[in-house]
Amino acid sequence: MSQNRPRIRVRGLTKIFGDDAGPALSLLQAGRDRNEVLKATGAVVGLQDVSFDIAEGEILVVMGLSGSGKSTCLRCINRLIEPTAGQVMVDDVDVTTLGERELLAFRRTRFGMVFQQFALFPHRTIQRNVEYGLEVQGVPVAQRRERALAAIETVGLAGWDQHYPAQLSGGMQQRAGLARALALDPDILLMDEAFSALDPLIRRDMQQELVALQRRLKKTIVFVSHDLDEAIALGGRIVLMKDGRVVQEGTAADFLAAPADEYVRRFVEHIDVLGVVTAGDAMRAPAAVKPWFSTAAAALASLTQSGEPVVTVVCQEGRFQGTVDAETLKGAGETELRFLLSDKDACVPEGATLNDAVSKLASGRGEIAVVGSGRELKGVIANADLVAALARRRQEAGPQTAH
Amino acid sequence: MAFEIPQIPLAEWCDIALDWATDHFSGVTRAMSAVVGTGIEATTDFLVGLPPWLVIAAFGLIVWRLTTVRIALWSVLGFLFLWNVELWRATLQSLVLVLVSTLFALAIGIPIGISAALSKRFWRVASPALDMMQTMPSFVYLIPAIPFFGLGAVSASFATIVFAMPPTIRLTALGILQTPPMLVEAADAFGSTKWQKLFKIQLPLAIPTIMAGINQTIMLALSMVVIAAMIGAGGLGGEVWKAIQRLEAGMGFQAGIAIVVLAVILDRITQHIARRLRTDTEHG
Numbered sequence: 072m073s074q075n076r077p078r079i080r081v082r083g084l085t086k087i088f089g090d091d092a093g094p095a096l097s098l099l100q101a102g103r104d105r106n107e108v109l110k111a112t113g114a115v116v117g118l119q120d121v122s123f124d125i126a127e128g129e130i131l132v133v134m135g136l137s138g139s140g141k142s143t144c145l146r147c148i149n150r151l152i153e154p155t156a157g158q159v160m161v162d163d164v165d166v167t168t169l170g171e172r173e174l175l176a177f178r179r180t181r182f183g184m185v186f187q188q189f190a191l192f193p194h195r196t197i198q199r200n201v202e203y204g205l206e207v208q209g210v211p212v213a214q215r216r217e218r219a220l221a222a223i224e225t226v227g228l229a230g231w232d233q234h235y236p237a238q239l240s241g242g243m244q245q246r247a248g249l250a251r252a253l254a255l256d257p258d259i260l261l262m263d264e265a266f267s268a269l270d271p272l273i274r275r276d277m278q279q280e281l282v283a284l285q286r287r288l289k290k291t292i293v294f295v296s297h298d299l300d301e302a303i304a305l306g307g308r309i310v311l312m313k314d315g316r317v318v319q320e321g322t323a324a325d326f327l328a329a330p331a332d333e334y335v336r337r338f339v340e341h342i343d344v345l346g347v348v349t350a351g352d353a354m355r356a357p358a359a360v361k362p363w364f365s366t367a368a369a370a371l372a373s374l375t376q377s378g379e380p381v382v383t384v385v386c387q388e389g390r391f392q393g394t395v396d397a398e399t400l401k402g403a404g405e406t407e408l409r410f411l412l413s414d415k416d417a418c419v420p421e422g423a424t425l426n427d428a429v430s431k432l433a434s435g436r437g438e439i440a441v442v443g444s445g446r447e448l449k450g451v452i453a454n455a456d457l458v459a460a461l462a463r464r465r466q467e468a469g470p471q472t473a474h
Numbered sequence: 475m476a477f478e479i480p481q482i483p484l485a486e487w488c489d490i491a492l493d494w495a496t497d498h499f500s501g502v503t504r505a506m507s508a509v510v511g512t513g514i515e516a517t518t519d520f521l522v523g524l525p526p527w528l529v530i531a532a533f534g535l536i537v538w539r540l541t542t543v544r545i546a547l548w549s550v551l552g553f554l555f556l557w558n559v560e561l562w563r564a565t566l567q568s569l570v571l572v573l574v575s576t577l578f579a580l581a582i583g584i585p586i587g588i589s590a591a592l593s594k595r596f597w598r599v600a601s602p603a604l605d606m607m608q609t610m611p612s613f614v615y616l617i618p619a620i621p622f623f624g625l626g627a628v629s630a631s632f633a634t635i636v637f638a639m640p641p642t643i644r645l646t647a648l649g650i651l652q653t654p655p656m657l658v659e660a661a662d663a664f665g666s667t668k669w670q671k672l673f674k675i676q677l678p679l680a681i682p683t684i685m686a687g688i689n690q691t692i693m694l695a696l697s698m699v700v701i702a703a704m705i706g707a708g709g710l711g712g713e714v715w716k717a718i719q720r721l722e723a724g725m726g727f728q729a730g731i732a733i734v735v736l737a738v739i740l741d742r743i744t745q746h747i748a749r750r751l752r753t754d755t756e757h758g
Contacts, residue, residue: 151662179665190660194678204664206674255664 077124078291079148079259084121084157086143089114092155105314117143119315130285130292130307134299140315141295145263148293149182150174179208183252187264189244191236197223197247198232204255222254242273260292266301278304299338303346311335323347344461350428351421353460354441354450357383363392367403367411370395380437383451384408390446391418396436418442421449428452496621507623514574514627521566526557541746552735561713561732568709568736571627572695575634579691583639587646597647604640612637612698616705630702638694645687649680685748692740700733
């Protein structure tokens with residue numbers, strides 16, 4: 072799977088703030104924790120032995136509260152902050168060993184960075200801002216103008232190129248910030264709390280657009296965030312940090328299902344379960360399935376026996392066709408089910424979240440089907456199943472288990 | 475007293491240092507003085523030779539282009555007044571001296587300010603030196619100026635440059651150091667070299683602050699040019715000096731008010747430019 076070849080490998084990354092990191096580093100390596108190091112040497116440990124991989128074309132969210140070291144970690148990747156120890160491998164290049172010139176060249180071509188407060192240059196127009204990275208590379212004027220305008224269009228800011236940053240709203244400024252990073256056509260985007268300064272609604276739009284953009288452009292993205300909902304919305308793997316260390320790595324669902332410790336448990340406590348648990352997790356085997364050529368009378372018998380609200384109808388190949396409820400069956404006698412079908416859309420893909428399932432359930436007749444990629448029937452979710460799944464998750468994720 | 479603490483021969487040391495410098499450098503500085511002096515005189519003579527109304531009109535036009543009609547009109551009125559009280563020649567002498575000194579102060583001060591901003595070590599040396607330059611009574615600069623540059627306009631200009639330069643240095647450094655750290659970080663993240671960062675981001679953003687420094691430098695230059703009349707710089711200060719020697723209070727005040735008028739004109743113009751640059755960088 073070349074798709075999953077690690078693009079960036081972070082190994083044993085450690086950052087100690089202060090003039091003399093040596094003694095602090097040896098204390099750390101001797102197994103002391105950051106508080107002991109602070110007491111003994113006065114040096115602040117920003118990152119301690121952080122390791123993780125980022126696959127090509129992946130969005131990795133580095134998450135943690137303020138002071139957890141997540142932004143430091145991001146800045147160590149392009150060495151805006153000089154790591155004290157450890158390696159950052161981008162493909163086969165160890166960024167930490169690059170000389171000054173090589174580092175500049177690397178930053179110019181490989182990394183695009185987006186900042187929390189946008190960090191647009193106030194004295195330059197949007198176009199000149201977006202051009203900036205190309206300008207320092209020495210790209211000829213006509214060419215960089217063209218690439219800048221293309222990037223501006225990609226982020227939906229066409230027509231604003233001659234405005235100054237102060238004339239744009241926060242959301243538009245961050246689009247410009249994104250365009251500035253994209254204009255370089257880097258393969259790696261480093262995004263530092265990129266949407267945290269935006270209004271919630273705009274933030275959600277930007278998250279969705281970033282995901283769409285990522286699908287199209289296939290960038291490798293390292294996204295720093297303090298917001299678990301954001302991490303879930305971006306849909307990738309999460310590296311959760313605390314006190315400069317990685318606490319757990321995995322998807323939000325992993326965190327819910329098997330939190331590494333109390334901290335992770337508390338972190339995911341208020342997670343929107345509906346957005347994380349999939350239909351596949353919540354479904355059960357259907358009790359009333361009938362092929363589409365069976366008669367209404369036979370279906371009615373099976374329905375009464377099973378206690379299901381509807382009969383789930385499939386074709387010969389087991390593909391979901393629709394549902395029929397008891398009302399319809401009662402007056403239909405020997406009519407074949409395929410003529411009685413309703414709610415052909417009462418199904419969700421296996422990988423869909425419960426959010427999708429809930430809206431389908433709300434508009435349907437109390438039960439929906441869960442299907443595979445070829446619409447083959449995998450299971451069903453009735454109202455009661457949804458409640459049961461939520462209760463199960465609550466229990467797993469809750470701070471104390473009542474039973 | 476059993477112990478007699480010897481006096482520190484500070485004055486002698488200063489003399490020795492100055493003598494040494496005079497011996498070695500005065501040849502060069504005298505030559506420079508001749509060139510610059512001729513330039514200053516020629517410019518003044520040229521302006522004095524033109525009809526005053528033409529100079530005033532041209533000046534008004536330039537001010538109007540740089541600032542607003544209002545400021546231009548007041549400037550023209552101010553100059554008409556100076557012409558009217560027959561201080562036209564003195565005004566031009568002072569103005570030329572102020573402008574020449576300011577140009578030199580900027581040419582030397584801005585690079586020093588940039589270096590101070592870029593190197594902490596340089597700043598540690600420069601900062602106390604600047605404090606000294608500014609707190610030293612300005613008359614003192616006049617004394618060593620004479621052996622180097624001779625009596626007259628060039629010595630006055632030299633003392634003026636030394637006295638008026640510190641605000642430009644300070645505010646240039648301040649303006650650069652005040653670049654928001656996130657913008658510096660952004661510039662770094664895109665792989666800017668130190669010089670690209672300086673010329674594309676830090677200096678453009680520092681211009682309003684630097685302009686405020688230039689305003690202060692011009693004001694200090696004007697005050698020094700007046701004092702420099704004591705070593706034969708002439709101009710409006712010379713008129714005051716003459717009035718003192720002859721105990722003519724009326725003449726003294728007239729020249730004094732003329733200086734105030736010139737100061738107000740220069741101040742309004744530079745302040746307006748500084749303010750406009752500030753809003754430019756903030757709002758595009």
